[in-house]
Amino acid sequence: MNLVEKYKTYRKVLVKLHMKILDEFVSQSDFERGGKILDIVKNNKVVFQYYNEKDILFDFIIYEKIRDGHSALSEYEKRYGAKNSNEEEILAAMKLSETSLYEVIGINKENSTILLRDILNNSKKSKLLDIGLSKSINTNVLVFTRLIKFDEFNMTSGLGLAFSGNYRDFLIRKSKKIMKKTKSGDTSVDRFVAFFKLSRTDGIPILFESVK
Structure with a gap:
């Protein structure tokens, strides 16, 4: 099995x-x-502004620690x-995954x-494998995503x-201000909220492979 085939399997x-x-573990x-x-609930209903925001909410609910300090994951x-062994490896990687803002270089x-290049963590470099995104994205783009890391490759959770x-510079400065106002008690949650809000005001469309 070559790397792309393994990626597709994972x-x-x-x-x-x-x-x-x-379906089985997350309640209404x-x-x-x-x-x-x-902050997307209006009149007791979740209101999405763009087509992909439902998947963003799913990612937030699965990975972030919003259930009394724990994540649904x-x-x-x-x-x-x-x-099985594949699920074991992937679940372990999912639990270690984190969000950050990356520069496409x-x-x-x-x-x-x-x-x-990880802008928020000492400019660390990571190689991402993503069939859809690699065909549609350009350099001079910043991506807020969640990397799931394996020994042979990295992939995203589907968040993008x-x-x-x-x-x-604007995003770094503005995200810090939003995080200070959010004050959830969890830096990862605050960071997610900040970049989600910024995506509504300053985001651009890209094609990530759909993960539901």
Whole structure:
């Protein structure tokens, strides 16, 4: 199995895990709680501004610690565990995943890879494997995403908020202000809220592979 084939296999498993967690382990109150934290609840209803915001909410509910200091992902893994070796490896990587703002510094369409520089964490470089994104994205783009890291490659959770590279300083400055106002008690939650709000005002469209 070559790298792209392994990536496709892992992504299918990831999609199934997301669906299991959302369908079997996340309640309506979890959706409402997530929507309130992201400030997208109006008249007791979650209101989406763009087509992809439902998937963004799903990512937030699955990965962020909004259930009394725990994530739906960690509680699911603790209760049900992995069904096979692939699930075990992927669940472990999912639990270690984090969001950050990345600068696109290189694209290899033939290999479906993108070289990223982590703007928020000492400019660390990571190579992302993403078939859809590698065909549609350009350099001078900033991407807020959640990387799931394996020994041979990295992939995203499906979360992707894009901004013009020209907005770098503005985004860093503005996100810090929003995070201070959010004050959820969890830096990861505050960061997610900040960049979600910024995506509504200053984001640009990109094509990530859909994960539901």
